[in-house]
Amino acid sequence: MKTRLRKLHNNKSFNLNELINQNKQMMEQDKELIKEIEKRLEEKHIKSP
Known part of the structure; x- marks a missing residue:
């Protein structure tokens, strides 16, 4: 989970609502x-029985 968050965060187009x-x-x-x-x-x- 943390790695997914990190990837999204590094992506800059990080959409919290989507997550x-x-x-x-x-x-x-x-x-x-x-x-x-x-x-x-x-x-x-x-x-x-």
């Missing part, structure tokens, strides 16, 4: 992934 939006998207993807994993865990838990 924030990318972070939000990544967080949303993570949330979806976590929900999916939780669902699978519940299904496994229900199947196994």
